[in-house]
Each structure stands twice: as C-alpha cells, then as structure tokens.
Amino acid sequence: MGQKVDLRLAALLDEAETRTSCLVPANDADRKALDRRKPAEVICPRPGLYARRAKWELLKRHPDIRALMVVRGLATQHPDWAFAHVSAALAHGLQVSGRSLGKIHLATNQTAHTEGSGQIVRHCVPDEELAECVSVGGVRVTSLLRTAFDCMRSLPADEALVVADSLLRKTGRTAWWLVRTIKDAYCGWRGIGRALAVARFADGRSENGGESMARAAIIRQGLEVPVLQQWFFDPVEGLGRRVDFAWYNEAGELVAIGELDGACKLEDADKVGKGGATEVLSAERRRESRLTFSKVPVVRFTFAEATRDGYLRRLLTTAGVPMREPGAVWARVRRMGTEERPVMVYDRVA
Template structure:
C-alpha cells in the first residue's frame, strides 16, 4: 500500500470523526478496512473503542462526561442497529434524565426476539411488556421507550439512590409530580421492583440540583439520617441582601444549623456535560462563597461524591457533624400503594 493511499485513508477517517462529533455521536464503522485501522489506533491509545464497531478520538472522549459518553455510544449503536429500541438507563439518558455513573460501553434494549436475543457484555436485553411491541419514541435521534415507561423501569431496576437521581430530575426537568411518577409505576403493578419504585418516589424532590446531590441524599436516607432541606437560601453575612444557596441544611433537632455541601467536582461535571465551560472566575467565586459561609453560625460539612459512596466513611462523617437520625417508621415518606 502506497504512502499516499495510506494518507488519504487517514484523512478520510479524520473527516468521519469530525462529522460524527458534529452530530454528537461516536463514529460507527462497518468497513473491515476502516475497523482494522481504528483497532490499531486504539491499541496505540489515540482512539477509544467503547462498543463494537464504535470509536472516538481519545482527546474528544476524555472531554465528555460519562453521561455524554453514554449518549454518544447510544446514538452510534442506533446507527448500526436501526431496529433497536433503547430502554432503561439508555433510554433515560436519551430523555435527558439524570443517570448516576452510567456505563458508556453498555446499552440497554428491548428484547424483541422473545428471550432468544443474544446477551453480551455490551448489550443488555430486557423483556417486553405485553403491549410494548409498537410503543417507542424517537428522542435524541434514537428509538427509545416512552418517558413514562423509562422512568418506571429505572425506578424498579436500579438502586434507590440511583433511582432518586432519575426521579428528582423527572420532577425538576419535566415538571412532573410524585403522583405522576406513581401512576407510571402502577400501570404495571405486578412488575418486579414496583414496591421499591414507589418507595423511591416517596423520597423524590425536584429541588435537588443534580444527580450527584440526589444520590448522596439517597445514601443519607438509606443510612437512617434525617432528610435535609435542599437548596436553602442563606444570607451573606458580609453583604446583607445577598444570598447563597446551600445544598443541604439540617436545623431541626440540632444545637446549631448544619450546612452540607457536595464537593464542586460533581457539579462541575454536570455543568460541563451540558457544554458549559467552568472558568477560573467561577472557581474563585465558589471559594469566596465558601469563606462567607464560615461566618454563619453553622457547622459546614463538605464531602465529595466518592466519599458519599463510601458508606462507612459517610456514616461516620454525618455522625461526627451531629446530623440527626430519622425516627423509623414515624418519618418515613408517604408510600404509594402498590
């Protein structure tokens, strides 16, 4: 193969990558020749291959949040397999719902082959409901289960803290109510996981600002601590009339208020996934805000998303700051009957 021919192939691939990135998706490849070329580049580390026949430039891939990576893979998989209907967390991502720590290399689809479809480490097939065969929507450029079915499926099948992220975003971003979400679940009342789904809905709160905050709150609940007030406005002591928002606040049953703050890294990841760049000025403003909060007569508890997921550490941290325990079952949320 001549050097000139090889260069033309490389240029063709770069143009294809640029076109795919413009469309907000990974590059999907059907040609064996191009696949061999990209497999070699993946071995060299300049390209990633998150899904069979799907590729992305390494620098571009690393600039994306996990949610954006997952959506780009879903779009590429849809281009390779036009008949697929995405469901579960793959459909949730397409609908713009918050999914905690999605696996970009795995897509969830409806099993249209009566349980005979091939499962793999990259494709999870899920059973059809009796009336699902013709029900799907085209959202974010892919076929996906409708919003109501998607929400119900996620709340049934993923953990409560992760489901809380989905439920909170449904309330916040779609203007739905907890009764709406309960209705979605009750449409299939005998489906496995319905009780868990309804209990998750009982804790849902659209005031939660992002998925990381929702998951951390869900872990607090599972550890038995009182549910905090969310996104509380606190006056800046040094500038009367100016206010800050605090992620979590406990005031009842404590000697002085406790302010809980999820480390900014999770928030910045959520904002960057939406295409918003985080400037040095924004980081400086966050540090200034933090210093002003110390003037309030409150305990300020900062923690990262990784620390919240480390349950023994998180439990000890909450106890150390005096976060009150929940009276069970007296303070359990209103449950929706299954």
C-alpha cells in the first residue's frame, strides 16, 4: 500500500512540476500522505500547496519560477480568483524582479472585501475591468497591457523597467508604441505619468531583468543611455560578437563597451560544460580580448556594482561614457529610483 501511495504522489508531483505549479491535492487522503512526508521530501510554500523539496531547492536562484508555481497552485485552489499586478505578470510570462514577489496580488470588484490579508493584497477593480480578465495557462488574470501598466505605474523605476522591457520583448513592439498605447488606453488614470516615464526608456532588446535594472541605474545616475545588444566583428574568427551595452558620442562614434557579469555563468554546472568555471572564464577573457580590437574601453561590472550609488558613474565616466543633461522626463525617472514605493491604485483620477 505504501509503495502505491508513493507512486501516486510522485505522479501527481511530476504533473504539477510539468505545469510549473505547486500541487493541490484533490482529496484529504493525499493531503495527509503529503503532510507525512514533510519536511524531508515535501514542503508547503503556502497552506494547501505542496512541492518537492529537492525541486524547490533547485529553484533557489529562480524566485520568479517559485512565485509562478504558487500563483498557479492558488489558481487551482481558488478558480474564482482573478490575479493582478506582478502575480498576473508572472502568469503572462513577463519578467519580474525578485524584490517584487513577496505578495500575491488579486483583483476584486468594488463590493468585495479589499483590505490586504497577510501575504494577499487585494485591489479594487471596476466590474468592467474584471469582465476583461483573461485565462492564461489556467490562471485568471488582468489583460497583458493592463497588467504591465499597473506594474509600471506602481513599482520602483528599476523594477518597473524590468516589466516594461519584457513586455516589449514578448510583443516585439517599441517604446514609442508602448507610450502611445498607454496614453490612448489610460489617459487620466492615476500613475500614468510614472508609467509613461518608464515606457520612454523601455527596450525589448534587454535580455533579462539584471540588464534592465543595470540600465535603470545608468539612467538614474545621469549617464548616456546605452545601445543594447550591439554586434561587433571578430577579425580573428570571422564572426560577430554581441555585447550587452555600447555607448556612442554625439558624432556617432563608439566610445565604450559594457558587459554585465552574471554569477550564473560560473555557478550553473549544466551550462558551463565539462571544463567547468575555468572554461567559462577562459572563454570570457578570450571574448573580451577580441572586443578590444574595437579600440575602445571594455568595462565589466556586476549587478551589485551597478546598484552601488556613485560607483557605476565613476567607472563609466572614467571609460569615456558621456553624461547627459537630464530633461524633465529623465529627472523624473532618476527621482523615481530613490523615492518610496507608492501605494498601488486601480481607480481613475476623479
């Protein structure tokens, strides 16, 4: 009997992992059987949600995947719930900063109880907005544009830029499309100024959240906005090499190249190959030596260095990256990076 239960639970956990979801047991017997396996084999990220401990530990460096598993598990538990804000962004496949993932965000109508409860944040949404919610992978969520707009108008600028960049990456659209669309759809809504300020700097060429947040730090510190994912010709191997950031002066001349270092390049054994970290470091040094053929400084910095006030400015200006006189929108984005996180609002300005 014990072996049959083990096999059934294993199959249920496998199926949930395939859906990137926590397991919601269908009956009391399975729940009790899962509880008996805590905490050695199974953990409970939230009451009534289960995941393999080994799988959960493997996702330690992927809080967004963990959060998505919780959202999908909650959607199974509560099929009438409508998710909003960063919870909906995860379901839509948008990238979200790990700093934004501490709570579950729900959209409720104006007659429902809307106060936060523990880790659940409820936002009052007009009935017509709830009617426009869509199902994505079995999760009922606010629309893609509404979700992105809500994140962009409420999150700190660097985290908002992560969402905006991933929206453009997902849709293949441009920053100016996003600006026009937000103006047309949400004119008069609270927070539209913040959303538009972020939208003007959004760029779908940003490959991940780390690059987006590093670019936000560059913007906030008054440095020239870099061009992303530029290709440079390697005359030795006769192929192109792509860089994270490239800066040009007013004459259109390349002045510096920037590369954001990621710890995952060295830590992920599945990616570094047989040679391990040594092979990765060797390849990175060889790649950087080829980039020097462009005869401009090649600057490497980590995410932690990018977020240190003043350090990145000194590093990049020393390499020749020009400062930019901030205009009204630019100054607004810089200020947004340091002010307190605003309260999330869903209603129009009266």
